[in-house]
Amino acid sequence: MRRVEEATMSKNVTHLHEEFDGDRLPPGQRETQRFPVLSKSGTPSWDPETWSFEVWGAVETELDLSFDEFQSLPSETQVQDFHCVTGWSKFDCEFEGVTFPTLAEEAGVVDDAVHVMFHALDGYTTNLPLDECMRDEVMFVWGYDGDDLPADHGGPLRVVTPHKYAYKGAKWVTGVEFLTEPERGYWEKRGYSNTANPWNEERYS
Numbered sequence: 001m002r003r004v005e006e007a008t009m010s011k012n013v014t015h016l017h018e019e020f021d022g023d024r025l026p027p028g029q030r031e032t033q034r035f036p037v038l039s040k041s042g043t044p045s046w047d048p049e050t051w052s053f054e055v056w057g058a059v060e061t062e063l064d065l066s067f068d069e070f071q072s073l074p075s076e077t078q079v080q081d082f083h084c085v086t087g088w089s090k091f092d093c094e095f096e097g098v099t100f101p102t103l104a105e106e107a108g109v110v111d112d113a114v115h116v117m118f119h120a121l122d123g124y125t126t127n128l129p130l131d132e133c134m135r136d137e138v139m140f141v142w143g144y145d146g147d148d149l150p151a152d153h154g155g156p157l158r159v160v161t162p163h164k165y166a167y168k169g170a171k172w173v174t175g176v177e178f179l180t181e182p183e184r185g186y187w188e189k190r191g192y193s194n195t196a197n198p199w200n201e202e203r204y205s
């Protein structure tokens, strides 16, 4: 019964490419059935007792949530495609979690916020303009294909950005910083595109 309800409530957003005037498989990409793991350094460990998710910067209310508290936020399931800048795409990933706009509403974003920096347990950071985050397809996810998100893929919690190459989605995310000026994250400082639109092949800068 529960499975049926979840299936009904899952939202399919794999038509997202239409908004970018592109094919479902972006140029220069190859479809894979596997889900390769790509991390700058290994998989960090986390302690459910001390893990906390923080939101700070240009917000009305800074947040500090336990994993249970985070999972109590309004959540949903979406079927999305995943595009890696190294050339593979994985179709129909089912992700469960909280949308970026839901989290932003929880914190109350102030008027002069224009940019966002995501922070992760392994020291990784990645940035996006606020308006590119304020879409329902940008999610903080803890569930993948009906199970917990595997640790290698960013469990307990990661960001997914199906409108961008996947380096814009921080695995092991524990912090979201709202900024009044743009800043660059880990790969954006090291030659990957700041904009990362897969349908324009914005891979390098």
Ligand SMILES: Nc1nc2c(c(=O)[nH]1)N[C@H]1C(S)=C(S)[C@@H](COP(=O)(O)O)O[C@H]1N2
Pocket: 035, 036, 037, 038, 039, 040, 041, 084, 085, 120, 121, 122, 124, 152, 153, 154, 166, 167, 168, 169, 170, 171, 172, 173
């Ligand atoms: N915290 C963190 N997030 C990260 C990375 C990382 O090294 N650390 N790598 C990024 C890159 S380059 C890619 S392609 C995707 C890969 O996600 P996957 O390992 O689940 O395929 O995660 C992104 N998020």
Ligand SMILES: [Mo]
Pocket: 038, 084, 085, 086, 166, 167
């Ligand atoms: Mo990547």
